[in-house]
Amino acid sequence: MVVVMAPGATEAQVEAVIARVRQAGGEAFVSRGVSRTIIGLVGDVEQFRALNLRRMAGVAEVIRVSTPYKLVSRHHFPSRSTVVVGGSGGRPEVRIGPEYFTLIAGPCAVESLDQILETAELAKAAGATLLRGGTFRPWSSAETFRGLGRSGLHMLAEAGAATGLPVVTEAADARDVEAVAEQADMLQVGARNMQNFALLDAVAQSGKPVLLKRGIQATIEEWLMAAEYIAQRGNLNIVLCERGIRTFEPTTPATLDISAVPTVQRLSHLPVVVDPTHASGRRDLVLPLARAVIAVGSDGVLIDVHPDPESALCDGPQALAGADVRVLASAIRRLAPLLDRDTADVTSVLVPEPR
Structure with missing residues (x-):
């Protein structure tokens, strides 16, 4: 009830x-x-x-609600919710919800101050209203770059301040949540940590909005139950992020579950965005999937961008740069309004002239 x-x-x-x-x-x-x-x-x-x-x-x-996820259920909300990110430290408020299409963009990892500043400018010019960047990075290989930690947090915050973009970054350990919350406007819970309940408890109590990624082997109900855990601890400002699930197909790291977007929007009042970058792991698939995400009614996309993907310390093959960023900006500008979604103004110099 x-x-x-x-x-x-x-x-x-x-x-x-x-x-x-x-x-x-x-x-x-x-x-x-x-x-x-x-x-x-x-x-x-x-x-x-x-x-x-x-x-x-x-x-x-x-x-009376029959589902096990009562607080995030759609049953008691006549309309879907909007989550507000930012609004402090001189940065604007960004709204993620059914009336908007939000582009969240930035590097998979913060590598240096120059790199994150250049990437932030690239993301903003493409129409991004939220800057993402990894600073604490859980990964499956011990040899993979795992982020700059707290020094990276300061660099990310500086880039956000310089561009006027609120920032979102992942907290990978409950012990780091307080430090991340001091610098970030939104806290991300990655796919590997979707059911890390100590971490969910900590981010819920941080007072910041939460971007909750779906676990790579999680059902939709398990995903919503993780959101319910956060909501039960006092924080209803949750944005769900579909980022692909593990299937039998080895061509891509994950299979993007497009059907999850309308399914979850029917079951829950929470906003739903999609990360086609990590689902595909391939630059040539990111743009087609981004167009599909817009068409299916997602509330936004999370995209890796990097000024020089070939030199990226992690996930370079999936990051967009240059012409690909211009095409992404054009797709959002042209397609999102067809679904009655407001978008940020996109810098005209980055958008190709119509043929």
């Missing part, structure tokens, strides 16, 4: 609902979003119904 609080509900009214539920032997999980506060109830549903919570001050609605 879920209690949806009215937009103007006070903290005292929220606490009164929690107290009544606990007196009845139940548990209450409060989650606050941009425009809504909801309370998920765990316990005897029939006993909760007898509490007559609907008549309490500040309560807008009480809904």
Whole structure:
């Protein structure tokens, strides 16, 4: 069962609902979003119904939800949610949700200050409104570049400040969340950590929006349950990211599950973006998949860009640069409005003239 609080509900009214539920032997999980506060109830549903919570001050609605992911379920939201990123430190607010198409772009890893500054300018010129860059990088090979850590965080924050772009980066360990949250506007949970519950607990309590990638072998329900775990700990500002799943096909590192976008949008009110870069692992597939992602109704894309992919310390073969970035910018500018999506202004010099 879920209690949806009215937009103007006070903290005292929220606490009164929690107290009544606990007196009845139940548990209450409060989650606050941009425009809504909801309370998920765990316990005897029939006993909760007898509490007559609907008549309490500040309560807008009480809904019985049958899915195990109650707080992120679409059942109690007539419209899908929008998550706001940024708005502090002089950087603008970026909205990710059903009315927008958001380009999140940057290098797979921050390698140096010059590299991230140049990449940030490239991303912004392509129409990106969020700058991503890896600083703490979990990887399957011990020989792969694992990021610059905290020094990379400072470089990423400097690039964001220089370009006016809010930044998103991955926290790979619960012990690093506090440091990452001090520099980043949004915290990413990578595919390998989707069910790292200590990390989910830490990012939920950071107070920052969370970009939650789907695990490479995770079902949609498992993905939504990971989001529910974050929401139960008070943070409803979650953006889901489909990045491909493992199948029998070895041609690409993962198989991009395009059907997951409309499926999850039907099941959950949370925004859904797609990472075609890591799903394909190949530069020649990123642009076709990005076009498909726009057409299927995604709320945005996450793309690797790099000023010199051939010299990249990691994932160079999948990063876009030069002409590919111009084509991406053109595709977003032309296709996203066809689905009634607002996009950032794209620098005209980077967009090819129509033939």
